[in-house]
Amino acid sequence: MSYVYDDQNIFARILRGEIPNKTVLETGHSLAFEDIAPQAPHHVLVIPKGRYVNYDHFALEATEAEIVDFTRTIGAVCKMLGVQPSRDGQGYRLISNCGAHGVQEVPHLHVHILGGRVLGRMLQ
Numbered sequence: 001m002s003y004v005y006d007d008q009n010i011f012a013r014i015l016r017g018e019i020p021n022k023t024v025l026e027t028g029h030s031l032a033f034e035d036i037a038p039q040a041p042h043h044v045l046v047i048p049k050g051r052y053v054n055y056d057h058f059a060l061e062a063t064e065a066e067i068v069d070f071t072r073t074i075g076a077v078c079k080m081l082g083v084q085p086s087r088d089g090q091g092y093r094l095i096s097n098c099g100a101h102g103v104q105e106v107p108h109l110h111v112h113i114l115g116g117r118v119l120g121r122m123l124q
């Protein structure tokens with residue numbers, strides 16, 4: 001399986017500093033920033049800095065350091081937003097749309113963190 005990464009996608013341009021973003025957290029391997037069209041009071045996107053198209057690409061080809069950093073960055077952002085259910089932050093939702101059936105708009109792996117309100121059921 002080979003993955004074709006488009007260096008002109010919007011998130012690649014954000015990572016190169018060509019498009020501004022509202023950064024929430026930046027680490028060695030990851031960047032978290034506010035979604036431009038928020039679907040909830042909290043809507044943050046977390047992306048790896050590496051050139052990964054989607055989750056399976058990342059899971060198969062990223063280094064362990066990148067995977068750990070990405071996972072911990074998602075957790076750190078949840079903590080920063082104060083949405084942790086273990087802290088009575090009422091919880092949150094993680095979404096990663098992958099490919100055509102996932103209706104992925106931007107072809108650079110990203111996880112949406114949504115919170116700040118009751119989000120409604122997605123799966124019945």
Ligand code: 5GP
Pocket residue numbers: 010019021022033034035036037038096097103104105106107
């Ligand atoms: P997808 O459908 O690929 O999972 O979601 C892509 C997300 O990227 C959407 O929620 C959209 O609002 C967000 N987005 C698209 N362009 C930009 C941009 O230029 N800046 C930011 N911050 N978010 C963007």
